[in-house]
Amino acid sequence: MIVVSGTDTDVGKTVVTAAIVAVLLQAGRRVAAYKPTQTGVGPDEPGDMAEVTRLTGVIGRDGVRLRAPMAPRPAASLEGAVLPSLTAHLSVIGALAEHHDHVVVEGAGGLLVELTEAGETLADLAAARPRSGVVVVARSGLGTLNHTMLTREALARRQIRSLGIVIGAWPEQPTVIEQTNRDYLGALPEGLLGAVPWGAPALAPAVFADESAAWLPGLLQRLGTP
Numbered sequence: 001m002i003v004v005s006g007t008d009t010d011v012g013k014t015v016v017t018a019a020i021v022a023v024l025l026q027a028g029r030r031v032a033a034y035k036p037t038q039t040g041v042g043p044d045e046p047g048d049m050a051e052v053t054r055l056t057g058v059i060g061r062d063g064v065r066l067r068a069p070m071a072p073r074p075a076a077s078l079e080g081a082v083l084p085s086l087t088a089h090l091s092v093i094g095a096l097a098e099h100h101d102h103v104v105v106e107g108a109g110g111l112l113v114e115l116t117e118a119g120e121t122l123a124d125l126a127a128a129r130p131r132s133g134v135v136v137v138a139r140s141g142l143g144t145l146n147h148t149m150l151t152r153e154a155l156a157r158r159q160i161r162s163l164g165i166v167i168g169a170w171p172e173q174p175t176v177i178e179q180t181n182r183d184y185l186g187a188l189p190e191g192l193l194g195a196v197p198w199g200a201p202a203l204a205p206a207v208f209a210d211e212s213a214a215w216l217p218g219l220l221q222r223l224g225t226p
C-alpha cells in the first residue's frame with residue numbers, strides 16, 4: 001500500500017496520487033486507488049478519485065463521502081453519518097490488493113487528521129498494514145521545511161516507512177527560498193522522490209501519463225518489485 005499523505009490540505013496530494021498511478025501504469029503494474037474519507041462533496045459531485053480517474057483512467061473508490069468541506073469527524077457528525085472503522089478500510093484495501101500490484105491511498109488533509117469514530121488517523125491505517133509506505137507531499141515555499149520535518153517525525157515515531165517526499169507544485173521559475181527548500185529536502189535520508197511541475201493538472205491525460213515518470217524519477221526504484 002502506498003499512502004499519499006501531505007504536510008497539509010491543498011498541497012497537491014490528489015495530483016501526486018494521479019502521478020504515482022500514472023507512473024505505475026506505465027511500468028505495467030496493476031493499480032487501484034482509494035480515498036478513505038472524501039469530504040466536501042454532494043452525492044453526485046466529483047471528488048479526488050474522479051480527478052485521478054480523469055488524469056489516469058483508473059477508477060478510484062471512496063470509503064465514505066461527506067458534504068461538509070472540513071475534517072472527516074466534524075463533517076460526519078454534521079450529517080449524522082458514522083465513519084467507517086479502520087478495519088472496514090483495511091478490508092477494502094485488502095480486497096483491492098488481491099487483484100492489484102499496488103493500492104494507492106490518498107489521505108484527507110495531513111497525517112494526523114482523524115478518519116474514524118475511534119479517532120484513528122492515516123498514520124494508524126499505514127501502521128496497520130504490513131509493507132506500507134507513505135509519500136509525503138509538501139509545498140515548495142516558505143514554511144514547508146517545518147511542516148515536512150513535523151510529518152517525518154510523526155512517521156518515524158510510529159516506525160512507519162517514508163517512501164520519500166514529493167513537492168506537489170514546482171514553479172517554472174523557483175525563488176531562492178523554493179530552490180533551497182528543494183535542496184534541503186533532497187538531502188534528507190529518504191530524500192525527494194521528485195516534484196510535479198506547476199500546471200500539471202491542466203495537461204491532457206496522455207501528456208500527463210507520458211511526463212509523469214520524469215517528475216517522479218525515484219519512485220519505481222524506491223518501491224522495488226511488487
Ligand SMILES: Nc1ncnc2c1ncn2[C@@H]1O[C@H](COP(=O)(O)OP(=O)(O)OP(=O)(O)O)[C@@H](O)[C@H]1O
Binds near residue numbers: 006048168196
Ligand atoms: N502541480 C500543480 N500545478 C497547478 N495546480 C496544482 C498542482 N498541484 C495541485 N494543484 C491545484 O491545487 C489545488 C489543491 O491540489 P490537490 O487537490 O491535489 O490538493 P490535496 O492535497 O489533494 O487537497 P485535499 O486535502 O483536499 O485532498 C487543486 O486545485 C489543484 O488543481
Ligand SMILES: [Mg+2]
Binds near residue numbers: 013014015048106
Ligand atoms: Mg486531495
